Amino acid sequence: MSDVVDKHTETVELAMELFWRQGYADTSMAQIVKETGLNRYALYSMFEDKRALFLATLALYFERCSQVFEPIITDQDRPPLDRLRLSMKTWIAMQEARRNGCLMCQVAVDQAQEDPAIAQAVDGYFQEILNMIAIPLREAADQLNPNLTPETAAQLVFDCEMSIGTHARAGAPHETLMRISDVTMAALTAPGVTWQEHPVTLSEDYR
Numbered sequence: 001m002s003d004v005v006d007k008h009t010e011t012v013e014l015a016m017e018l019f020w021r022q023g024y025a026d027t028s029m030a031q032i033v034k035e036t037g038l039n040r041y042a043l044y045s046m047f048e049d050k051r052a053l054f055l056a057t058l059a060l061y062f063e064r065c066s067q068v069f070e071p072i073i074t075d076q077d078r079p080p081l082d083r084l085r086l087s088m089k090t091w092i093a094m095q096e097a098r099r100n101g102c103l104m105c106q107v108a109v110d111q112a113q114e115d116p117a118i119a120q121a122v123d124g125y126f127q128e129i130l131n132m133i134a135i136p137l138r139e140a141a142d143q144l145n146p147n148l149t150p151e152t153a154a155q156l157v158f159d160c161e162m163s164i165g166t167h168a169r170a171g172a173p174h175e176t177l178m179r180i181s182d183v184t185m186a187a188l189t190a191p192g193v194t195w196q197e198h199p200v201t202l203s204e205d206y207r
Contacts (some may be wrong), residue, residue, distance in 0.1 A: 008046055009060070011036050016057035024054055024111045024118075026146050057119055061103045062125045064134075067170045068094070068202075073135050080136035081143060081195040083112075084157065087133075088181045091161050092168070095177070101169030105162050126158070133157050139153045143193045160184040 014036045018027050029050055033040055047053040072087045104125055112119035137150035144153055164177050
């Protein structure tokens with residue numbers, strides 16, 4: 001059973017890299033067959049069609065991102081704004097390492113508008129991300145800009161991270177990406193509120 005699971009995961013990983021580079025519409029089943037080393041029968045025995053495989057890649061992408069960010073966001077040994085800042089710096093490090101942009105953001109722009117099932121999946125993942133971002137912001141509610149609620153502040157951070165992904169894919173330098181983060185942190189906090197900087201630790205698995 002473990003061999004079957006490993007092959008399934010390996011297939012999704014290889015397909016994810018292909019979709020990420022080329023986009024859904026420009027990736028054919030013939031290319032997926034070549035990339036994964038599986039024949040069409042084996043692929044269709046695992047996945048009903050290309051869309052089913054694509055949805056599996058989105059699920060894996062979200063799972064991998066959650067494995068990185070959930071421990072940072074929920075780390076009670078650090079103040080909430082420190083955790084939020086570190087999560088943003090980690091996102092920058094991931095974008096700089098890949099320069100492919102955010103897969104989920106690409107899908108939201110390129111494919112979700114054309115396919116209700118994909119749109120529903122992306123919307124669900126985005127909502128889970130917003131919920132995660134809101135965790136430290138609720139804990140730091142008394143330190144936020146008085147014009148913002150934790151939920152609106154979470155939307156601001158989410159939009160910031162989408163912008164960072166877009167700029168990174170376009171080749172923006174580190175200073176530009178950090179400036180986006182700096183401006184966002186300043187905008188969502190009350191005057192005089194500060195936070196400590198912590199080093200980013202990013203596993204090779206996510207580079």
